[in-house]
Amino acid sequence: GAVVSQHPSWVICKSxxxxxxxxxxxxxxxxxxxxxxxxxxxxxxxMATSNEGSKATYEQGxxxxxFLINHASLTLSTLTVTSAxxxxxxxxxxxxxxxxxxxxEQYFGPGTRLTVx
Amino acid sequence: xxxxxxxQTEISVVEKEDVTLDCVYETRDTTYYLFWYKxxxxxxxxxxxxxxxxxxxxxISGRYSWNFQKSTSSFNxxxxxxxxxxxxxxxxxxxxxxxDMRFGAGTRLTVxP
Numbered sequence: 001g002a003v004v005s006q007h008p009s010w011v012i013c014k015s016x017x018x019x020x021x022x023x024x025x026x027x028x029x030x031x032x033x034x035x036x037x038x039x040x041x042x043x044x045x046x047m048a049t050s051n052e053g054s055k056a057t058y059e060q061g062x063x064x065x066x067f068l069i070n071h072a073s074l075t076l077s078t079l080t081v082t083s084a085x086x087x088x089x090x091x092x093x094x095x096x097x098x099x100x101x102x103x104x105e106q107y108f109g110p111g112t113r114l115t116v117x
Numbered sequence: 118x119x120x121x122x123x124x125q126t127e128i129s130v131v132e133k134e135d136v137t138l139d140c141v142y143e144t145r146d147t148t149y150y151l152f153w154y155k156x157x158x159x160x161x162x163x164x165x166x167x168x169x170x171x172x173x174x175x176x177i178s179g180r181y182s183w184n185f186q187k188s189t190s191s192f193n194x195x196x197x198x199x200x201x202x203x204x205x206x207x208x209x210x211x212x213x214x215x216x217d218m219r220f221g222a223g224t225r226l227t228v229x230p
Contacts, residue, residue, distance in 0.1 A: 105167060
């Protein structure tokens with residue numbers, strides 16, 4: 001149990017366009033979802049935390065107008081990279097926390113590789 | 118503030134050697150969890166272990182073992198008789214009361230045949 005999927009697994013887009021990444025909890029309800037970004041050969045950096053039905057909380061230095069996060073249901077959160085630029089190219093990973101809940105545990109999606117040309 | 122330090126950026130060993138990956142953490146919370154994840158080239162994080170702050174027992178799972186020492190704030194990971202398939206980036210992570218998971222910088226392990 002506790003499977004998290006992401007779609008798409010990879011995407012290439014042109015500079016200036018917007019890209020939406022979906023994160024779904026397949027067999028549990030995710031009350032909280034997290035979005036991470038990982039640059040090549042670097043660690044995962046938390047971008048934002050979202051709770052179902054409320055606004056996301058962004059980490060310092062993350063532009064909320066550029067990285068739009070929506071957590072409209074207990075099984076789906078979306079990250080939209082608006083007006084993407086080559087420096088936004090990265091590996092985006094989501095994670096979800098919820099029932100069946102093991103306290104402090106997050107279940108990770110497989111990641112989405114974004115390349116902006 | 119929470120912080121995880123993995124001082125070893127890269128480690129290279131020859132197959133069948135034992136290797137230990139170090140992890141040192143900082144937190145002011147008394148309740149917290151420590152994790153190790155493996156990230157193969159495909160990118161997907163593979164969960165290896167979770168340990169809570171009240172359980173200092175060492176754990177062994179096959180060729181993997183973990184040593185949790187609260188006195189030194191360390192949670193080290195040892196692979197015994199390493200194999201080529203163990204080659205990956207390994208992350209240590211810490212999650213405390215705010216459920217905010219912080220990752221270390223990762224250690225890239227290369228096991229040569």
